[in-house]
Amino acid sequence: MNNIAVIGTGYVGLVTGTCLSEFGFDVTCIDNDEKKIEKLKQGEIPIFEQGLASMVKENYQNGRLHFVSEYKEAIQNAEVIFIAVGTPPKEDGSADLNYVLDVVQCIAKYMNEYKIIVNKSTVPVGTAKRVRQLLKEELRKAGKIAILILFLIRSSCGKDRRYLILCTRIES
Numbered sequence: 001m002n003n004i005a006v007i008g009t010g011y012v013g014l015v016t017g018t019c020l021s022e023f024g025f026d027v028t029c030i031d032n033d034e035k036k037i038e039k040l041k042q043g044e045i046p047i048f049e050q051g052l053a054s055m056v057k058e059n060y061q062n063g064r065l066h067f068v069s070e071y072k073e074a075i076q077n078a079e080v081i082f083i084a085v086g087t088p089p090k091e092d093g094s095a096d097l098n099y100v101l102d103v104v105q106c107i108a109k110y111m112n113e114y115k116i117i118v119n120k121s122t123v124p125v126g127t128a129k130r131v132r133q134l135l136k137e138e139l140r141k142a143g144k145i146a147i148l149i150l151f152l153i154r155s156s157c158g159k160d161r162r163y164l165i166l167c168t169r170i171e172s
Contacts, residue, residue, distance in 0.1 A: 004026065015047075016082055022055055022059060029067050080115070087123055104131050105134065
Protein backbone atom coordinates (compact mmCIF):
# COMPACT_ATOMS: atom_id res chain seq x y z
CA MET A 1 0.00 0.00 0.00
CA ASN A 2 1.82 3.08 -1.22
CA ASN A 3 -0.71 5.21 -3.11
CA ILE A 4 -3.26 7.10 -1.06
CA ALA A 5 -5.87 9.65 -2.11
CA VAL A 6 -7.34 12.12 0.36
CA ILE A 7 -10.48 13.84 -0.86
CA GLY A 8 -10.84 17.22 0.80
CA THR A 9 -8.05 19.63 1.76
CA GLY A 10 -9.61 21.25 4.80
CA TYR A 11 -8.13 20.74 8.24
CA VAL A 12 -8.76 16.99 8.45
CA GLY A 13 -7.77 16.16 4.88
CA LEU A 14 -4.66 18.32 4.67
CA VAL A 15 -3.31 17.13 8.03
CA THR A 16 -4.09 13.49 7.23
CA GLY A 17 -2.52 13.63 3.78
CA THR A 18 0.56 15.46 4.99
CA CYS A 19 1.16 13.10 7.91
CA LEU A 20 0.79 10.05 5.67
CA SER A 21 3.25 11.51 3.16
CA GLU A 22 5.65 12.21 6.03
CA PHE A 23 5.82 8.45 6.55
CA GLY A 24 6.73 7.81 2.94
CA PHE A 25 3.35 7.16 1.37
CA ASP A 26 2.60 8.70 -2.01
CA VAL A 27 -0.41 10.91 -1.22
CA THR A 28 -2.61 12.83 -3.60
CA CYS A 29 -4.89 15.39 -1.97
CA ILE A 30 -7.93 16.20 -4.08
CA ASP A 31 -10.17 19.24 -3.82
CA ASN A 32 -12.66 20.67 -6.30
CA ASP A 33 -11.54 24.22 -5.39
CA GLU A 34 -8.88 24.84 -8.04
CA LYS A 35 -7.73 28.12 -6.44
CA LYS A 36 -7.11 26.32 -3.15
CA ILE A 37 -5.12 23.62 -4.96
CA GLU A 38 -2.96 26.23 -6.70
CA LYS A 39 -2.30 27.98 -3.38
CA LEU A 40 -1.30 24.69 -1.76
CA LYS A 41 1.10 24.00 -4.63
CA GLN A 42 2.64 27.41 -3.96
CA GLY A 43 3.06 26.60 -0.28
CA GLU A 44 0.14 28.69 1.02
CA ILE A 45 -1.43 26.72 3.87
CA PRO A 46 -5.03 27.80 4.68
CA ILE A 47 -4.96 26.50 8.28
CA PHE A 48 -2.61 26.59 11.23
CA GLU A 49 -1.28 23.41 12.76
CA GLN A 50 2.14 23.47 14.36
CA GLY A 51 4.73 22.06 11.96
CA LEU A 52 2.26 21.56 9.11
CA ALA A 53 3.61 24.21 6.71
CA SER A 54 7.14 22.82 6.77
CA MET A 55 5.88 19.25 6.39
CA VAL A 56 3.70 20.19 3.40
CA LYS A 57 6.58 22.03 1.75
CA GLU A 58 9.10 19.21 2.30
CA ASN A 59 6.79 16.39 1.17
CA TYR A 60 5.51 18.35 -1.84
CA GLN A 61 9.07 19.13 -2.94
CA ASN A 62 10.11 15.49 -2.41
CA GLY A 63 7.25 14.26 -4.60
CA ARG A 64 5.35 12.37 -1.89
CA LEU A 65 2.52 14.91 -1.58
CA HIS A 66 0.48 16.04 -4.57
CA PHE A 67 -2.45 18.43 -4.95
CA VAL A 68 -5.00 18.04 -7.74
CA SER A 69 -8.52 19.09 -8.60
CA GLU A 70 -9.23 16.17 -10.96
CA TYR A 71 -10.60 13.06 -9.30
CA LYS A 72 -10.30 10.32 -11.93
CA GLU A 73 -6.56 9.62 -12.02
CA ALA A 74 -6.07 10.06 -8.27
CA ILE A 75 -8.90 7.65 -7.45
CA GLN A 76 -7.80 5.09 -10.02
CA ASN A 77 -4.18 5.13 -8.80
CA ALA A 78 -5.00 4.98 -5.09
CA GLU A 79 -5.13 1.80 -3.06
CA VAL A 80 -6.68 3.64 -0.11
CA ILE A 81 -9.05 6.60 -0.38
CA PHE A 82 -9.77 8.86 2.59
CA ILE A 83 -12.96 10.90 2.55
CA ALA A 84 -12.28 14.12 4.47
CA VAL A 85 -14.90 16.60 3.33
CA GLY A 86 -17.00 19.01 5.32
CA THR A 87 -20.32 18.18 6.92
CA PRO A 88 -21.68 21.62 7.76
CA PRO A 89 -24.79 21.88 9.93
CA LYS A 90 -28.17 22.25 8.27
CA GLU A 91 -30.69 24.75 9.58
CA ASP A 92 -32.07 22.11 11.95
CA GLY A 93 -28.58 21.42 13.35
CA SER A 94 -28.13 18.00 11.71
CA ALA A 95 -25.06 17.29 9.57
CA ASP A 96 -25.33 17.97 5.85
CA LEU A 97 -23.95 14.80 4.27
CA ASN A 98 -24.24 15.98 0.66
CA TYR A 99 -20.47 16.44 0.26
CA VAL A 100 -19.75 12.98 1.66
CA LEU A 101 -22.37 11.33 -0.55
CA ASP A 102 -21.19 13.24 -3.63
CA VAL A 103 -17.64 12.00 -3.00
CA VAL A 104 -18.88 8.41 -2.63
CA GLN A 105 -20.58 8.66 -6.03
CA CYS A 106 -17.39 10.10 -7.52
CA ILE A 107 -15.31 7.26 -6.06
CA ALA A 108 -17.75 4.70 -7.47
CA LYS A 109 -17.64 6.38 -10.89
CA TYR A 110 -13.84 6.17 -11.20
CA MET A 111 -13.11 3.07 -9.14
CA ASN A 112 -11.23 0.63 -11.36
CA GLU A 113 -10.10 -2.06 -8.89
CA TYR A 114 -10.11 -3.05 -5.23
CA LYS A 115 -9.96 -0.02 -2.91
CA ILE A 116 -10.11 0.61 0.80
CA ILE A 117 -12.33 3.60 1.51
CA VAL A 118 -11.86 5.36 4.84
CA ASN A 119 -14.29 7.99 6.09
CA LYS A 120 -12.60 10.66 8.20
CA SER A 121 -15.39 13.21 7.82
CA THR A 122 -17.34 13.98 10.97
CA VAL A 123 -20.63 12.17 10.45
CA PRO A 124 -23.55 11.02 12.58
CA VAL A 125 -24.19 7.45 13.63
CA GLY A 126 -25.62 5.44 10.73
CA THR A 127 -23.68 7.22 8.00
CA ALA A 128 -21.41 4.22 7.37
CA LYS A 129 -24.44 2.11 6.48
CA ARG A 130 -25.74 4.85 4.22
CA VAL A 131 -22.37 5.18 2.48
CA ARG A 132 -22.03 1.40 2.13
CA GLN A 133 -25.50 1.19 0.56
CA LEU A 134 -24.76 4.02 -1.86
CA LEU A 135 -21.49 2.37 -2.87
CA LYS A 136 -23.26 -0.95 -3.40
CA GLU A 137 -25.86 0.69 -5.61
CA GLU A 138 -23.32 2.63 -7.64
CA LEU A 139 -20.89 -0.26 -8.04
CA ARG A 140 -23.30 -3.13 -8.56
CA LYS A 141 -23.85 -2.21 -12.19
CA ALA A 142 -20.19 -2.76 -12.97
CA GLY A 143 -19.72 -5.73 -10.65
CA LYS A 144 -17.29 -3.84 -8.45
CA ILE A 145 -16.88 -4.45 -4.70
CA ALA A 146 -15.74 -2.02 -1.99
CA ILE A 147 -14.85 -2.49 1.67
CA LEU A 148 -15.78 0.41 3.92
CA ILE A 149 -13.81 1.15 7.06
CA LEU A 150 -15.11 3.76 9.46
CA PHE A 151 -12.06 5.63 10.70
CA LEU A 152 -12.60 7.51 13.94
CA ILE A 153 -9.53 9.15 15.42
CA ARG A 154 -8.56 12.65 16.40
CA SER A 155 -5.01 13.67 15.69
CA SER A 156 -2.63 16.54 16.00
CA CYS A 157 -0.14 16.80 13.19
CA GLY A 158 2.89 17.27 15.39
CA LYS A 159 2.11 15.03 18.36
CA ASP A 160 -0.12 12.20 17.17
CA ARG A 161 1.03 11.46 13.64
CA ARG A 162 2.63 8.15 14.61
CA TYR A 163 -0.65 7.03 16.14
CA LEU A 164 -2.48 8.05 12.98
CA ILE A 165 -0.28 5.92 10.75
CA LEU A 166 -0.39 2.92 13.07
CA CYS A 167 -4.16 3.01 13.07
CA THR A 168 -4.16 3.27 9.31
CA ARG A 169 -2.00 0.16 8.98
CA ILE A 170 -4.13 -1.81 11.42
CA GLU A 171 -7.38 -0.91 9.68
CA SER A 172 -6.12 -1.69 6.19
